[in-house]
Amino acid sequence: MPLVSCKNLTLSYESEVAVQHLCIDIESGDYLCVVGENGTGKSTLIKGILGLMRPKSGEIVYGDVNRKEIGYLPQQSAIQRDFPASVWEVVLSGCIGKHGIFNVTYSKEDKERASKNMKIMGISDLKKRSYRELSGGQQQRVLLARALCATTKLLLLDEPVTGLDPLATAELYSLIKKLNREENITVVMVSHDVSCALHDSNKVLHMGSNGAVLFFGESDEYRESSISARFLRCDCACHGRGEHNHV
Amino acid sequence: MFELISEMFSYSFLSRAVIVGILVALCAALLGVTLVLKRYSMIGDGLSHVGFGAMSVAIAMNAAPLAVAIPVVVIAAFLLLRLSEKAKLKSDAAIALISTSALATGVIVTSLTSGLNADIYSYMFGSILAMSDGDVYLSLSVALVVLVLYVIFYNKIFAITFDEDFAQATGIKTRFYNVLIATLTALTVVVGMRIMGTMLISGLIIFPALTAMRVCKSFRTVVIFSTVISAVCFFAGMVLSYTLGTPAGASIVATNALAFIIFFVIGKLSAK
Numbered sequence: 001m002p003l004v005s006c007k008n009l010t011l012s013y014e015s016e017v018a019v020q021h022l023c024i025d026i027e028s029g030d031y032l033c034v035v036g037e038n039g040t041g042k043s044t045l046i047k048g049i050l051g052l053m054r055p056k057s058g059e060i061v062y063g064d065v066n067r068k069e070i071g072y073l074p075q076q077s078a079i080q081r082d083f084p085a086s087v088w089e090v091v092l093s094g095c096i097g098k099h100g101i102f103n104v105t106y107s108k109e110d111k112e113r114a115s116k117n118m119k120i121m122g123i124s125d126l127k128k129r130s131y132r133e134l135s136g137g138q139q140q141r142v143l144l145a146r147a148l149c150a151t152t153k154l155l156l157l158d159e160p161v162t163g164l165d166p167l168a169t170a171e172l173y174s175l176i177k178k179l180n181r182e183e184n185i186t187v188v189m190v191s192h193d194v195s196c197a198l199h200d201s202n203k204v205l206h207m208g209s210n211g212a213v214l215f216f217g218e219s220d221e222y223r224e225s226s227i228s229a230r231f232l233r234c235d236c237a238c239h240g241r242g243e244h245n246h247v
Numbered sequence: 248m249f250e251l252i253s254e255m256f257s258y259s260f261l262s263r264a265v266i267v268g269i270l271v272a273l274c275a276a277l278l279g280v281t282l283v284l285k286r287y288s289m290i291g292d293g294l295s296h297v298g299f300g301a302m303s304v305a306i307a308m309n310a311a312p313l314a315v316a317i318p319v320v321v322i323a324a325f326l327l328l329r330l331s332e333k334a335k336l337k338s339d340a341a342i343a344l345i346s347t348s349a350l351a352t353g354v355i356v357t358s359l360t361s362g363l364n365a366d367i368y369s370y371m372f373g374s375i376l377a378m379s380d381g382d383v384y385l386s387l388s389v390a391l392v393v394l395v396l397y398v399i400f401y402n403k404i405f406a407i408t409f410d411e412d413f414a415q416a417t418g419i420k421t422r423f424y425n426v427l428i429a430t431l432t433a434l435t436v437v438v439g440m441r442i443m444g445t446m447l448i449s450g451l452i453i454f455p456a457l458t459a460m461r462v463c464k465s466f467r468t469v470v471i472f473s474t475v476i477s478a479v480c481f482f483a484g485m486v487l488s489y490t491l492g493t494p495a496g497a498s499i500v501a502t503n504a505l506a507f508i509i510f511f512v513i514g515k516l517s518a519k
C-alpha cells in the first residue's frame with residue numbers, strides 16, 4: 001500500500017482550479033521531485049497532502065502515515081524572516097503536534113528529539129541564537145530540523161533551496177538525500193532545479209498550466225522524455241551548471 | 248517620589264484604576280505580541296471603535312454599556328479575523344470600513360439622543376473615574392482569564408504565531424486558537440477602553456510588543472519583557488497623569504512611546 005495516494009484529486013481556490021485530476025502514488029522510501037513553472041499548483045498540492053485544503057473532488061488516502069505526522073518545510077515567502085524567536089524555540093515547536101490541549105510544557109522526549117534533529121542538521125551550536133539573525137541557509141536548516149521533529153516518515157519540502165548560494169544549496173540537497181537514504185524518510189520536494197530532480201530523486205511529477213499533470217513516473221524515464229528536454233535545456237542555460245550539487 | 252505615590256494610593260478610585268489598569272496592561276501586552284507578529288495590529292484599533300459604537304448605543308438605550316459592548320465586540324472580532332484570513336491583502340481596508348462605520352454610528356446615535364456628553368468624551372479618551380465596582384470585578388476576572396489561558400496555551404500560541412500552516416498541519420486546531428485570541432483581545436479591548444479610551448487602547452496593545460522586539464531575541468523574552476514594560480509604562484503614565492493633571496490614557500501611551508524610542512536606540516546601538 002502506498003504511503004500517500006492521490007486519487008483523481010482536484011484542489012481549487014474560490015475562483016480557480018490549481019490541481020486537476022491528479023492520480024499519483026507515493027511509496028514509502030520514495031524521493032519525489034515536483035517540478036513545473038510558477039503558478040502550476042505545486043504548493044497547492046503540498047497543502048492538499050498536508051490537509052490544509054479540502055479536496056474539491058477525488059481524495060487523498062494515507063497509508064502507514066498519520067496525516068498529522070508529516071514534516072513540512074514551507075515555501076520561503078510563507079514564513080516571517082524577522083520573527084523574534086530562538087532557534088531552540090523554533091525547532092521544539094515541531095513537536096507540538098503530539099500535545100493534547102492542556103499539555104502545557106514540552107516533555108523530556110520532545111527536548112531529546114529536538115536536540116537529536118539539530119545534530120543531524122548540524123545546527124547544535126546555533127541553539128541559543130536568534131532565528132532572525134541567521135543566514136538563509138541556516139534558517140532553512142532550522143526549519144528542516146523542526147520538520148523532522150514532526151515526522152519520522154514523510155517530509156514535504158516546498159522549494160527548500162530558494163535564495164541559497166550554490167554551496168549551501170548543495171549542502172542542503174545532500175542533507176535531504178541523507179535523510180531519504182539513511183533515515184528512510186520519504187521525501188516530496190518542490191523544486192525549480194530540475195538537474196537535482198533527476199539526480200537525487202527516483203520519481204518526478206511535472207505539473208503544467210492549470211494544475212494538469214504533464215508527467216509522472218521514474219526519474220530515468222523523465223530524463224528521456226520530451227517534456228523534460230525544454231526544462232532541462234533552460235535550466236542549464238540559466239545556471240550554467242552541471243552536476244555541482246552532487247556530493 | 249515615594250510620597251507622591253503613597254498620596255496617589257490614598258485615593259481609592261486611583262488605586263483601583265492602577266490595579267485594574269496594570270492587569271489590563273499585562274493582558275494587552277501578551278496578546279499584542281501575537282497580534283503584531285501576525286500582522287493583525289489593526290484589529291485592536293478596529294475593535295475599540297466597534298466597542299465605542301456599541302457603548303454609545305447602549306447608553307442611548309439606557310442599557311449597561313459593558314453588557315452590550317462585550318458581546319458585540321466579540322462578534323466583531325470573529326468577523327475581522329475571518330476577513331483577515333480570507334483576504335490578507337484587503338483586510339486592513341476592511342477593518343477601516345468596519346471601525347469607521349461603528350464610530351460614525353456611535354456619534355450619530357448619541358448626538359440624536361443626548362448630545363455628545365461627558366460619558367461619550369470619557370469613552371473616547373478614557374477616564375479613571377469611569378470604573379464602577381462592577382467594572383472592577385469584571386476587569387479583574389477578564390484579566391485573570393486572559394493570563395491563565397495564555398500560560399496554558401503558550402506553546403501552541405507560539406507555534407501558531409510563528410507558522411500557522413505548519414501548526415495546522417501537525418494537528419493543532421488553529422481556528423480554535425485564533426478565535427480564542429480574538430475573543431481575549433475583544434475582552435481586553437472593551438475592559439481597557441474605560442481607562443485608555445477608544446482612540447488610545449490600541450497603543451496599549453501594540454507598543455509593548457514592538458518595544459520588546461527591539462532588544463529581545465527569543466519569543467519567551469519578548470513576551471516577558473513586553474509585559475514588564477507594559478506594566479511599568481502604565482504605572483509611570485498614571486503617575487505622570489496625576490502630577491501633570493493630564494488624561495490617563497494619553498499619558499500612558501506617551502510613556503509607552505518614550506520607552507519605544509529608548510529601546511529603539513538601545514537596539515540600534517547594541518546591534519553595532
Ligand SMILES: Nc1ncnc2c1ncn2[C@@H]1O[C@H](COP(=O)(O)OP(=O)(O)OP(=O)(O)O)[C@@H](O)[C@H]1O
Binds near residue numbers: 018036037038045
Ligand atoms: N491563497 C490563494 N487564493 C487564491 N488563489 C491562489 C492562492 N494560492 C495560490 N493560488 C492560485 O493557485 C494557482 C497555483 O498556485 P501555487 O502556489 O500552488 O503555484 P506554485 O506551483 O507553487 O507556484 P510557484 O512556483 O510560484 O511557487 C496559481 O494560479 C495561484 O494564483
Ligand SMILES: [Mg+2]
Binds near residue numbers: 075
Ligand atoms: Mg509554490
